[in-house]
Amino acid sequence: xxxxxxxxxxxxxxxxxxxxxxxxxxxxxxxxxxxxxxxxxxxxxxxxxxxxxxxxxxxxxxxxxxxxxxxxxxxxxxxxxxxxxxxxxxxxxxxxxxxxxxxxxxxxxxxxxxxxxxxxxxxxxxxxxxxxxxxxxxxxxxxxxxxxxxxxxxxxxxxxxxxxxxxxxxxxxxxxxxxxxxxxxxxxxxxxxxxxxxxxxxxxxxxxxxxxxxxxxxxxxxxxxxxxxxxxxxxxxxxxxxxxxxxxxxxxxxxxxxxxxxxxxxxxxxxxxxxxxxxxxxxxxxxxxxxxxxxxxxxxxxxxxxxxxxxxxxxxxxx
Amino acid sequence: xxxxxxxxxxxxxxxxxxxxxxxxxxxxxxxxxxxxxxxxxxxxxxxxxxxxxxxxxxxxxxxxxxxxxxxxxxxxxxxxxxxxxxxxxxxxxxxxxxxxxxxxxxxxxxxxxxxxxxxxxxxxxxxxxxxxxxxxxxxxxxxxxxxxxxxxxxxxxxxxxxxxxxxxxxxxxxxxxxxxxxxxxxxxxxxxxxxxxxxxxxxxxxxxxxxxxxxxxxxxxxxxxxxxxxxxxxxxxxxxxxxxxxxxxxxxxxxxxxxxxxxxxxxxxxxxxxxxxxxxxx
Numbered sequence: 001x002x003x004x005x006x007x008x009x010x011x012x013x014x015x016x017x018x019x020x021x022x023x024x025x026x027x028x029x030x031x032x033x034x035x036x037x038x039x040x041x042x043x044x045x046x047x048x049x050x051x052x053x054x055x056x057x058x059x060x061x062x063x064x065x066x067x068x069x070x071x072x073x074x075x076x077x078x079x080x081x082x083x084x085x086x087x088x089x090x091x092x093x094x095x096x097x098x099x100x101x102x103x104x105x106x107x108x109x110x111x112x113x114x115x116x117x118x119x120x121x122x123x124x125x126x127x128x129x130x131x132x133x134x135x136x137x138x139x140x141x142x143x144x145x146x147x148x149x150x151x152x153x154x155x156x157x158x159x160x161x162x163x164x165x166x167x168x169x170x171x172x173x174x175x176x177x178x179x180x181x182x183x184x185x186x187x188x189x190x191x192x193x194x195x196x197x198x199x200x201x202x203x204x205x206x207x208x209x210x211x212x213x214x215x216x217x218x219x220x221x222x223x224x225x226x227x228x229x230x231x232x233x234x235x236x237x238x239x240x241x242x243x244x245x246x247x248x249x250x251x252x253x254x255x256x257x258x259x260x261x262x263x264x265x266x267x268x269x270x271x272x273x274x275x276x277x278x279x280x281x282x283x284x285x286x287x288x289x290x291x292x293x294x295x296x297x298x299x300x301x302x303x304x305x306x307x308x309x310x311x312x313x314x315x316x317x318x319x
Numbered sequence: 320x321x322x323x324x325x326x327x328x329x330x331x332x333x334x335x336x337x338x339x340x341x342x343x344x345x346x347x348x349x350x351x352x353x354x355x356x357x358x359x360x361x362x363x364x365x366x367x368x369x370x371x372x373x374x375x376x377x378x379x380x381x382x383x384x385x386x387x388x389x390x391x392x393x394x395x396x397x398x399x400x401x402x403x404x405x406x407x408x409x410x411x412x413x414x415x416x417x418x419x420x421x422x423x424x425x426x427x428x429x430x431x432x433x434x435x436x437x438x439x440x441x442x443x444x445x446x447x448x449x450x451x452x453x454x455x456x457x458x459x460x461x462x463x464x465x466x467x468x469x470x471x472x473x474x475x476x477x478x479x480x481x482x483x484x485x486x487x488x489x490x491x492x493x494x495x496x497x498x499x500x501x502x503x504x505x506x507x508x509x510x511x512x513x514x515x516x517x518x519x520x521x522x523x524x525x526x527x528x529x530x531x532x533x534x535x536x537x538x539x540x541x542x543x544x545x546x547x548x549x550x551x552x553x554x555x556x557x558x559x560x561x562x563x564x565x566x567x568x569x570x571x572x573x574x575x576x577x578x579x580x581x582x583x584x585x586x587x588x589x590x591x592x593x594x595x596x597x598x599x600x601x
Contacts, residue, residue: 040462045492051451051485058455061441062463082482085445086452090433 002099002159004135008142009067009097010034013041016146018063022056024049024070049074053082053094060092065146071105072098072114072155076121087151088126094151096121101131101155101191102242103273103284110277114155118190119247121153122220129220130173131155131191134163137217140171148173157192158284164195165215176216176223178230183210185236185302188227190216190249193240196288199295204302211302219249224256231257231266235309238269238302242288245272269305271298326564327506329537335570336541342369343570344601345404347594349420349427351586351601356420356429359580360474361400363505363538363565368393370544371470371501372405380410383437389467390456392441394449395474395503396430397582403427403436411438447480449473450500454489457498457558468551470499476508479517484529487558491530496552499559500531503538505567509581526560538563571597 010031013019021031022043035042045052049070056066068075075098076083087094098117105112121129130152132138138156145152152173169177179194180201187197194215201211214230216223231237237257239250250270257265273291280287288294292301335343342365350356372378376389393402400420407414412426419425426435430444441452453471460467473483490498504522506513513519526533532554536543544563553559567581568574573593586594595601 045489046485048482048485048489050447050482051454051489054448054451054482054486055455055458055489057441058452058457059459060455061452062456062459064459064462081445082448082451085442086448089442 001132001135001138001157001161005097005138005142005154005156006031006069008139010037012142012146013038016065018065019146020059020064020066022052022066022068024052024074026069049079050082053079054086056094057086057090057092060094061090065093065095067095067097069097070099071112072101072117073112076114076117080120083151084124088124091126091150093149095145096151096153098153098155101157103278103287104158106278106284106287107281109281110279113278115273115278116244116247117153117155118219118241118243118249119251122247122252126150127220128152128173128218129155130218132217133157133192133194133215134161134165135159136163136167137165137171140165141173141217144171144173155191161192162195164198174218174221174223176214176218176226178212178226179215180211180213182212182230182232182234184234184306185209185238186212186214186231186234187238187240187302188214188216188249188253189240190219191242193242193293196293196295196298197240200298200302203296203299207303209303209306216249219252222252222256224260227253227256228260234266236267236269236302236306238271238305240293240298241272242293243272244275245270246275248272267305267309269301271301324535324564326535326537330539330564330566330569333537333539335539339365339369339541340570340598342401342404342408343598345408345414345417346400347598348601349400349403349417350583351591352418353420353422355582355584356400357397357581358571358583359505359507359568359574359577360395360398362569362571362574363567364395364398364401364472364503365404365569366539366541366544367472367501367503367563368401368405370541370548372409374545375548376470377467378438380438383411387465387467390440390453390469392443392449392453392469392471393431394443394471395446395477396443398472398474398503399429399431402431402439406436406438412436446474446477447482450483450486451489453498454486454493454495457490457495458493460497461493461495468497468499470501472501472503475502475504475506475513475519476516478502478519487526487529487531490558494556495558496554496556499551499561501561501563503565504562505565507567507576507578509578511578523562526562530557531560532557533560533562535562535564538565539569
């Protein structure tokens with residue numbers, strides 16, 4: 001996914017002279033081909049994220065579309081005020097390409113694990129937050145970033161994630177994709193939780209439970225209309241995210257449902273990482289498994305939640 | 320013991336001409352009408368802003384977004400009363416707006432906002448942002464082969480922020496000689512002396528070592544400011560830093576070098592009388 005997104009920056013730069021790549025201190029050879037073809041538009045500016053965001057704002061004020069790239073934690077925590085003031089307050093078209101969203105850097109410990117990035121980016125007015133699920137979807141997303149108004153936070157996965165997105169579904173920023181039709185439960189996913197949701201849905205199907213999947217690649221702006229349509233008639237809404245419980249996809253979905261449905265709320269199950277820093281290493285996969293986000297653990301949690309939900313729960317409706 | 324710069328001594332003793340007094344009257348009238356404002360930080364800045372807007376910047380108040388214009392960013396956004404006075408006086412917006420300072424429907428807030436105030440290039444107030452934005456503007460000019468110049472006004476307390484020095488390294492890396500940093504070196508930040516809060520000296524050497532061509536002057540000396548600002552870049556291929564030795568609260572004896580006047584919530588009758596004595600009726 002990361003290589004694809006990077007290569008897309010080069011491809012977009014070929015088409016559009018406004019496109020800049022700005023890295024802090026990325027891995028050796030990052031976008032080498034672009035650096036040779038467009039040396040003036042391939043900028044490596046040092047481990048100075050606060051400055052880089054401000055500089056990108058200045059470049060965007062003059063009509064450029066900078067794609068700023070570094071590790072997710074440094075692109076969010078380190079320079080949060082610059083993101084808020086320089087990018088969001090001015091509503092500038094800077095694209096933040098965050099390597100290693102979630103637990104990709106599991107072996108490197110909590111300084112490198114972006115577990116609250118969705119929450120803090122989503123909290124900012126004017127910010128768009130997108131979490132593609134695989135390389136193909138990342139490519140479709142990048143195609144749409146040239147002319148999107150305002151800043152975008154792009155949370156990239158590890159790379160090599162199974163390709164599950166489909167070209168026929170198309171891709172629009174802010175438009176959720178229904179991957180499986182709604183059933184007893186609708187799983188709402190973002191990023192690479194889609195792959196796990198698909199596997200969990202197969203496990204549930206074997207138990208006779210029909211599981212729908214709504215892929216909410218864009219967490220902000222949230223596609224509330226599609227969400228409401230997808231959950232109509234279902235018994236349980238389950239959100240899946242590689243993120244702490246506060247402020248991420250689960251929060252966004254719950255907020256939208258409260259705002260739109262008021263008292264007629266569905267049963268909800270929010271599956272996420274716990275509200276704490278990870279003090280284990282291993283791999284993204286092992287940490288997700290440890291915290292109940294393997295496909296089988298997801299299926300089990302959903303089964304239990306469905307069993308616990310009262311059969312006379314209010315029928316969901318759309319407003 | 321730090322040696323006091325002769326420019327700093329000159330800043331303390333130099334007199335102000337009628338235009339400088341007039342601009343102070345505009346600033347203080349805004350403070351009076353709002354019942355609040357960063358007085359000291361605006362009064363130290365007035366001659367720097369005055370010379371920029373009167374004599375240096377290639378700008379057209381009737382076309383504030385002219386692509387060819389020079390860019391100026393007040394990175395120490397809390398000094399905005401000085402900027403507002405100049406922008407109003409130069410016709411970017413009516414002088415009457417100054418009376419609405421910080422009011423509910425005013426375009427003029429306690430920190431300047433892009434999109435709200437004609438002539439304001441960037442929203443500032445959070446410190447340590449303006450120089451990086453300026454690097455972006457200056458780099459864009461280079462890349463687009465445009466001739467506009469970028470001026471960034473920084474406070475001395477502001478340059479406590481590490482991001483300023485990140486930006487300085489970036490400016491030097493790119494050899495941005497179309498970028499000028501003006502430092503309002505009034506030596507007094509919110510709590511007290513810069514020397515106490517976080518010593519900045521040797522300040523000129525710092526900027527020099529970060530790759531800037533450095534000039535020092537009395538920041539209330541209109542003639543010196545004109546001369547230096549009209550000769551930028553000081554060294555081709557390098558960004559310029561102009562260290563302007565100033566006096567916080569300059570022109571208002573009670574406020575001069577007095578941290579209590581960093582921000583004022585209310586002006587008493589006796590303070591208003593003292594202001595009239597110092598800058599004239601307003």
